[in-house]
Amino acid sequence: MSRERYEMVVGLEVHVQLKTRTKAFCGCSTDFGAPPNVNTCPVCLALPGALPVLNERAVELATRAALGLGCRVNPVSVFARKNYFYPDLPKGYQISQFDQPLATGGSVVIGKNEKGGDVQIGITRLHMEEDAGKSIHDRYPGATAIDLNRAGVPLIEIVSEPDIRTSAGAGAYLRTLKQILQYLDVSDVSMEEGSLRVDANISVRPPGQATLGTKTEVKNMNSFSAVERALEAEFERQCALLDSGGKVEQQTLLWDGARETVRPSRTKEGSHDYRYFPEPDLRPLMVDEKWISDARKNLPELPEARKQRLAQEFGISHVEVEQLTATPALSDYFEAVARASGDGKSAYNWVMGEVLAALRPSGGDIAHFRVRPADLAELLNLVRDGTISHTAGKRVFGQMVETGKQAAQVAADEGLLQVGDEGAIATWVDEVLSEHPEEATRYLAGEKKLQGVLVGFVMKKSKGRADPKRVNQLLSTRGG
Amino acid sequence: MAVTRQDVLHIAELARLGVDNARADELTKELSAILAHMEVLSQIDTAGVPTTAGVGAEGTPLRPDVGERPVMERTLESFAPAMRDGFFIVPRLATHEDPAESGA
């Protein structure tokens, strides 16, 4: 098997759409799903005489992303033109950054190695550029339809070092990157909606060899798992090629998800000569140190920091905290419940249990979940101080989700407030004993193991309101 | 550096300018003749000389992220060679070029 004889060497280029209201160089809306070519103007249509003006917000978000990924933000960066013809590239060039990018030299920790050390993936550079429009090839026979609504939407391109060694590692890098960008709130990072796109550079070499093999570029993957599968396929292809004495040729390959294979794209190599040169319609981008340090101060809490804090503040395990911090929205919700109820453990149980279960059918977003953290915390308190039983609590929660009512309200309406008073419980116990004569006689005859069954009958009869402790005591005295 | 016919055909391809063989030969001569006059620059010592980046030392101005657009006094249909259902229509790519190339 190739695994032993060859090592996979992978670097990833990730394009991420920034969350701005308007495009990178014009005031057109970045809204997703408007009718074709509605969000266009002279600038993004590349009409003769139109000129670009840079969106301040795009610079802020790109800078925040760079700092969040541990990059150095360069006080002076330069936009450059990447020249190529394509019908959804209106100007015939993409405004990007080339030899002087916005940021360089960051890194991402994707996990621990066997010795318990961090597995770190270096980030070579992060630069700003603009998105292209959309070419639709399958809508009209013999024609391609062009929609320029996306043309000019601000992107950052994040280029990793060739530090990735396995397809799983690539997946881990992408999931970590996505999580960090979510916490930084710079993008929707949705591969489905195309706000995050991945190209892979992959080569193979015998383990221990220092020099890199010839790399190929794999494009057209539409999910993280597709990236992993494409890397596996291309790894096997390259290994087989070398085993059969062949040579890997530098080329661009397209992932074919249906066939689970990569196929060469038909653009001839060498026809790629992008003729980069500094964009003369824009001056150099200058971000002063003060502005950068302010941006650094105002960085949102990153996933790692959040995990550390939640773990020790609420005394929950690392496995649990991993689950809770999957998305910023989930961990925000948890933290609010835990803080308001003062009970991290049950907050964890309820959020990961009832809350996610309630969201699942609708696929709803926890940030807009009907039961607000404060309401859930109130319910948790009612359960903890015994005002209602745990079983009743779940029913109350169900009602809160349906009606949006407060916990105490629901409990009262449903008559679920727990009853501890001897008289009421005694009545229920007597009723149960007379309604189940057989169990009763056997129990009273000393068959202690039947006590649980009888408690169950009482709880049922009391619609969960009876305090189980008292019921047990009472039964024991009778049985005793 | 004299321009070769291959150079001319290559850059004509890059620039999407169809040139027939006859024109290619003329252009090879013309461009070589023009570039010969540029050789003088190779003798100039420009070690450590910064390249010109526009007049003035200021950085590029930034616009607020608000949706004000220059008004379009005419519709796309008024100047588009071919439109359908609001799309610009172009001939299908003969050999299907790398679609990822359109993904910026």
Next chain:
Amino acid sequence: MIVENFKNLGASAIASSVRAGDASPSDMIRASFQRAREIGAGPDGLNIFLHSDESASMEEADEMKKRLESSPDVGVLAGVPVAIKDNIASLGLPTTCASRILAGYVSPFEATAITRLRANGALIVAKTNMDEFAMGSSTENSAYGPTRNPHDVRCVPGGSSGGSAAAVAAGITPIALGSETGGSVRQPAAFCGVVGVKPTYGRVSRYGLVAFASSLDQIGVLGRTVEDAALGLETIAGFDKLDSTSSDAKVPIYRLSALGGPAPETRSPDTEAIRLGRSPVPLAPSPGATTLRGVIIGKPKEYFPDSLDASTKDLCERAFDRFRSLGATIRNISLPRSPLAIPVYYILAPAEASSNLARFDGVRYGLRVDPGKGLKAMYEATRSQGFGPEVTRRVLLGTYVLSAGYYDAYYKKAQAVRTLITDDFRSVFASGVHAIFTPTTPTPAFQVGAISDPYEMYLNDIFTVTANLAGVPAMSVPIGRVRRLPVGGQIITAHFDEFTMFRVAYALEAALGAEAHQ
């Protein structure tokens, strides 16, 4: 009524008589088109206009009349007919850059410069002929035939703003807009015996100017007098948030008529001139203000080669004599790297052009030629049939110097030498020189078809292209004639010091008087 002697009326004169109600805007439009007919500006004559619409202009004039009635103060250009080079986007009239690839294209938006002209009461009467995409020095590279020189129809008007220069020289409009990349306003101004101004790079918004070489392009003004050119520039100059390369430097008043003396608003405090440790030369208090006392004018030896046309040289010497008699000091200077300007320019300008013209691909607007063999074939047919030979040549040249393996040897090298050429100007102005005077062109206008070799044609820009590379302001003023053909003298000043440039131009114009056209 037909306005008497319209062809000799200055813009300010027209505006004041319109504002005073002595003549109506439509009188001016009628007079302008009347003059165009009598001089034979049409395609079979001088071929000055590419697009004009008299009835539409008359309607605009009537609206202007209404505006006047509501508020007599509609601006310094009230009712003044203005012609616009066809590479400046306008509403109403087409914008074709004299190219087949934009035949019939009407822009859905308007250039900032035109918006500012209209806001000040100007009436746009025509889009003028030019070299295709401003690539040329004779207006022979127009897809719609060459423009002829009003002073001698056998000769070219210069270019690429030949139509605008001819319109002003022929008295059809007192002011016209042109554009510069390497001398395309100053050279035709010299050939046609009018005043032509290329402002500091960034002084006028490029928004709506169809890009040729973005780092060099500037909209310029042509006028029959220094006063009209100053008026035109004042109107269009100033920061524009739609052009990231436009400067927010304060725009001083350039018109002598509007100046009492060295008032504070006649300075631009944050100008390059001041960064160089000099403030603009204050205007002498006297209303005539033609004295140049204390002004140092540089005479760069590189611009007076032995090869220079003898009579052009003589007319420049006469100009220097006038400067002396006005109290100026002439200082011999050197701009040693100027001789490198043509090679640098013909690397950088085509490089930027090859990218700027990529948008003309037949997809969204303009010409589309579709042989039915797929997208690439459509691109190639559209572009090879849409662009003329000179545009094709320069796009290929630019593609070549940017392509892999040649970038450093050509483009990068040229950018570095460009810096050296700019440094020459900075150090000369830093040394106390207020203005530089040179011939605008090596020779007067040549005959249509006389120059066929591309590089020989490029040499027409040899004295003008340096100002574009350095970004400094420069203008051409008439300094006399050689065999009926006008000759221009060039005044160059420091970045954003158009004020001093105009002051020297006013003085020379007044001192030469009628000699300027003899």
